[in-house]
Amino acid sequence: MLKVKKKDKVIVLRGEDKGKKGEVLEVFPDKGRVLVSKINLVSKHTRPTAARPGGIQKKENPLPLASIMLICPKCDRPAKPRFDRLQTGEKVRICRRCGEVII
Template sequence: MQKIRKGDKIIVLAGKDKGKTGEVVKVNPKDQNALVQGLNMVKRHQRQTQSQEAGIIVKEAPIHVSNLAIADPKDGKPTRIGFRVEADGKKVRVAKRSGESIDG
């Protein structure tokens, strides 16, 4: 089970966007990085295609998961993630800061 998943509210811990918050759009577990909406924006030159105009486009670049922390559901501050097995046998993610469950 992954600690950071699509749809999570995260806080950037290091890099040019340090301190900013956003929502995870895509996670790549193999490369250990994630795309966060509106953060780590880069400019790329785009060649013209039949469907797309040529020019410079701005898009998100992946951020390594070690530079991201999940926002605590209680107070919104960065927290580490732990796991707990509930009574019905489901494994859920838990915020280490407040002890609250992150998964629903």
């Protein structure tokens, strides 16, 4: 189980976007990378098509999991979650700061 999943809020710990927050758009577990909204933007040159004119488009680039930290939705602070198992057997993440289950 990874520390983040889709729609999590995360903060960037290093690199050009250090300190910025975004929402997880996609997780790539096999690559150990995540795609975060408006973080690690790269310019892509696109060819004109019938649907849209060509030009330069900004697009997110996946960044390593080590470069981000989960923001707990309950206490709104960066938190390294610990994992626990509910009575139902479901694995959940728990905020080390406030002790709340992070869905």
